Amino acid sequence: EKSEIERRLSALPGWEYKDNAISKLYRFKEFMDGIRFLNKVAEMAEAADHHPDVMKIEYTRITFSYSSHDQGGVTEKDFKLASQIEEAFKAYAE
Numbered sequence: 001e002k003s004e005i006e007r008r009l010s011a012l013p014g015w016e017y018k019d020n021a022i023s024k025l026y027r028f029k030e031f032m033d034g035i036r037f038l039n040k041v042a043e044m045a046e047a048a049d050h051h052p053d054v055m056k057i058e059y060t061r062i063t064f065s066y067s068s069h070d071q072g073g074v075t076e077k078d079f080k081l082a083s084q085i086e087e088a089f090k091a092y093a094e
Contacts, residue, residue: 002017005017005022005074008079009022011083012024012079012082012083012086013086015082017074020067020072020073020074021053021065021066021067021073021074021078022065022066022067022074022078022079022082023055023063023064023065023066024063024064024082024085025061025062025063026061026062026063026064026089026092027060027061028060028061028062028092029060030060031059031060033060033092034057034059034060034061034062036092037062037088037089037092038054038057038062040088041064041085041088044081044084044085044088045081048077048080048081048084050066050068050077050078050081052064052065052066052081052085053065053066053067064085066078066081066082
């Protein structure tokens, strides 16, 4: 299972597999850029009914983590939402 997860992560630059979840730290130019992005991710998560753990908000850095707790680990849903987050981040990339 871990090798399959790592293979899938190769398409998601910066995402890591740790503690039975996939996660990534995003950096922003301004504090409010991060907050706007967080709100965008929240809307996407609500629409998909699959919500990330927001691990940390540190000024211009936010870490998101995904795991399907009810399934006991990382599932297709997690990869799909991570991919959507990556796409949305393009508007904020430095």
